[in-house]
Amino acid sequence: MTDLDLMGLVAFVPAILRVTTPVLLAALGVLISDRAGVLNIGVEGMMLTGAFAGVVASAATGSAAAGLLAAILVGGLLGALLAGAVHVLKSDLILSGIALNIAAAAGTTLLLFLMTGDKGMSGSLASQVLPKVTIPGIAELPVLGTLLSGHHVLTYAAFLAVPGVGLFLTRTPFGLRLRAVGESPESAAIAGIDVVRVQTVALVVSGAFAGTGGAFLSMGYVSWFSQDMSAGRGFIALAAEVMGHGSASGTMFASLLLGAAEAIAVALQGRGLPSELMQSVPYIVPVIALVVYARRRQRRLART
Amino acid sequence: MIRSALASLVMTAILLVLVVGIVLVPIAMRLPDPLAVLDMFVFGPFRNPRHAGNIVEMATPAMLCGLAVAIMFRAGIFNLGVEGAFFLGGLATVATVLVVPLPAFAMAPVGLLVGAVVGSSICAVPGYLKARYEASELVSSLMLNFAALFVGLFVVNYFLRDPAAQLIGGLIAAGAGGIEMLGLYQRFSWQSLPGNGWTGVVAAILARDNPILIIPAALFLSYLQVGGDLIARNFDVPSEAVGLIQALVLLVVTSSAIMRNPRLMRLVQGRGGAARPAEPKTAERSPA
Numbered sequence: 012m013t014d015l016d017l018m019g020l021v022a023f024v025p026a027i028l029r030v031t032t033p034v035l036l037a038a039l040g041v042l043i044s045d046r047a048g049v050l051n052i053g054v055e056g057m058m059l060t061g062a063f064a065g066v067v068a069s070a071a072t073g074s075a076a077a078g079l080l081a082a083i084l085v086g087g088l089l090g091a092l093l094a095g096a097v098h099v100l101k102s103d104l105i106l107s108g109i110a111l112n113i114a115a116a117a118g119t120t121l122l123l124f125l126m127t128g129d130k131g132m133s134g135s136l137a138s139q140v141l142p143k144v145t146i147p148g149i150a151e152l153p154v155l156g157t158l159l160s161g162h163h164v165l166t167y168a169a170f171l172a173v174p175g176v177g178l179f180l181t182r183t184p185f186g187l188r189l190r191a192v193g194e195s196p197e198s199a200a201i202a203g204i205d206v207v208r209v210q211t212v213a214l215v216v217s218g219a220f221a222g223t224g225g226a227f228l229s230m231g232y233v234s235w236f237s238q239d240m241s242a243g244r245g246f247i248a249l250a251a252e253v254m255g256h257g258s259a260s261g262t263m264f265a266s267l268l269l270g271a272a273e274a275i276a277v278a279l280q281g282r283g284l285p286s287e288l289m290q291s292v293p294y295i296v297p298v299i300a301l302v303v304y305a306r307r308r309q310r311r312l313a314r315t
Numbered sequence: 316m317i318r319s320a321l322a323s324l325v326m327t328a329i330l331l332v333l334v335v336g337i338v339l340v341p342i343a344m345r346l347p348d349p350l351a352v353l354d355m356f357v358f359g360p361f362r363n364p365r366h367a368g369n370i371v372e373m374a375t376p377a378m379l380c381g382l383a384v385a386i387m388f389r390a391g392i393f394n395l396g397v398e399g400a401f402f403l404g405g406l407a408t409v410a411t412v413l414v415v416p417l418p419a420f421a422m423a424p425v426g427l428l429v430g431a432v433v434g435s436s437i438c439a440v441p442g443y444l445k446a447r448y449e450a451s452e453l454v455s456s457l458m459l460n461f462a463a464l465f466v467g468l469f470v471v472n473y474f475l476r477d478p479a480a481q482l483i484g485g486l487i488a489a490g491a492g493g494i495e496m497l498g499l500y501q502r503f504s505w506q507s508l509p510g511n512g513w514t515g516v517v518a519a520i521l522a523r524d525n526p527i528l529i530i531p532a533a534l535f536l537s538y539l540q541v542g543g544d545l546i547a548r549n550f551d552v553p554s555e556a557v558g559l560i561q562a563l564v565l566l567v568v569t570s571s572a573i574m575r576n577p578r579l580m581r582l583v584q585g586r587g588g589a590a591r592p593a594e595p596k597t598a599e600r601s602p603a
Contacts, residue, residue, distance in 0.1 A: 096570070100572045101572040102570040106516075107569070114558065114562035117557070118558075242461070250454045287473075288469045294459070294462040301451065301455055304450075
């Protein structure tokens with residue numbers, strides 16, 4: 012490989028990290044909910060609402076940090092609502108998640124219209140964006156500078172959260188209880204674990220992660236909110252979590268794979284390939300990856 | 316048995332009225348004449364025969380999507396590819412009628428057949444992957460919905476756009492009598508997923524996966540849609556309010572704490588139901 016190719020690849024890394032960030036954040040949220048036995052299908056709607064809350068709150072306060080906080084809180088609140096639907100109303104988990112997604116798509120459009128008179132975009136709101144982080148001392152280095160410095164603050168947050176979530180699930184008492192609930196709610200309840208409380212906390216945290224991913228979309232990826240801007244990224248995050256089979260690092264590698272596929276598709280779009288076909292790539296790759304993964308698992312099972 | 320089925324119907328009806336009220340009243344209160352908004356939403360669809368006809372028109376795809384969802388849910392499969400199937404089916408029908416030279420009488424049946432075959436692939440692929448590889452049909456069907464949208468837009472923009480402008484009116488009119496695309500529209504006009512698949516999910520749940528009940532469920536949901544469109548056209552209210560109603564309907568109707576609440580059941584059934592033992596299965600569905 013020539014130096015030129017290598018530099019091209021290095022320059023491509025920030026693009027991959029950029030599209031991976033929202034998917035990774037949401038996928039970590041899905042992971043926590045899944046390990047607690049309450050797979051969060053509402054992650055798509057939570058992301059969308061988080062993106063909306065970030066724009067509205069940062070425009071109202073003039074502070075990007077307040078926008079991020081609002082996105083996290085709203086995501087957590089929706090997680091609590093989903094937990095309430097499952098545990099208080101005793102609704103079906105998957106269908107409640109779908110209902111949440113429908114309500115989020117309709118509700119954000121409705122609120123955007125009530126606030127701005129526009130159904131499509133938040134252009135008239137003076138919302139803020141979260142900063143990029145330049146690491147002094149590393150930013151000046153030739154290759155490492157591009158790889159490690161100058162990314163969005165939430166990109167760092169997402170990748171730092173991976174070991175955080177991993178350690179939380181495997182090393183903390185609450186994480187162990189959470190996984191016990193996910194493995195078998197009945198046995199966990201007999202062992203004296205408050206299943207409802209654990210699953211509620213898991214969904215709230217899951218929603219907070221999804222809300223953060225949404226904040227990245229409207230306060231980093233772009234600087235505005237637009238109708239349905241999550242565009243299935245929450246569902247891609249679901250796929251990433253399934254591909255990562257239950258571990259935080261696996262979820263990260265799956266998110267990076269899907270992010271790389273999307274980044275390549277975006278780059279090829281610029282080279283004149285049909286944009287519609289390239290836009291479908293991030294949704295087709297997870298299906299192929301799921302099949303490859305499932306085949307490998309089947310072969311392994313057949314051998315033993 | 317009949318009595319409890321009736322009670323569940325009555326309860327569903329009461330809940331639906333409540334849900335519509337909870338969403339619509341606050342939105343209407345914001346406007347100068349809230350009563351006119353509610354009146355337009357509730358009675359508007361019946362005042363004009365054309366609007367009443369719209370209900371039936373819109374209910375047709377919702378019924379078929381609802382049936383599709385009910386069949387899969389009954390089999391215990393959470394395949395949510397109906398949305399993409401509906402989109403791609405509509406597109407394939409139009410593409411067939413446009414591109415393939417067919418005699419006028421054959422256009423509608425052949426177009427619909429091709430649409431059904433192509434559209435169903437969005438549901439069939441996740442089904443196959445589940446059966447063959449045990450890959451989650453929930454995730455793969457959600458992914459393929461979006462893939463269908465973008466591949467569909469590619470076909471529209473690269474292969475259909477030019478001839479479409481000239482040919483579509485006459486050809487589609489000639490093949491009229493079909494479903495949604497052939498029946499409701501003069502041209503292929505979707506640039507995003509139209510949402511009928513999700514309406515189908517709500518219809519199927521509202522009907523408790525019962526094929527007969529899907530007919531009134533779909534009619535009710537499209538009545539809401541027509542009412543929503545009417546107030547959107549006449550007042551300063553986006554029709555998205557209907558999405559909120561759909562979401563609440565989905566939530567409330569699947570809630571066994573509400574639908575199987577023994578006290579509420581007795582209340583609806585009247586004195587006769589009081590002697591009945593309380594429904595024992597309220598918490599049988601632990602989250603998987």
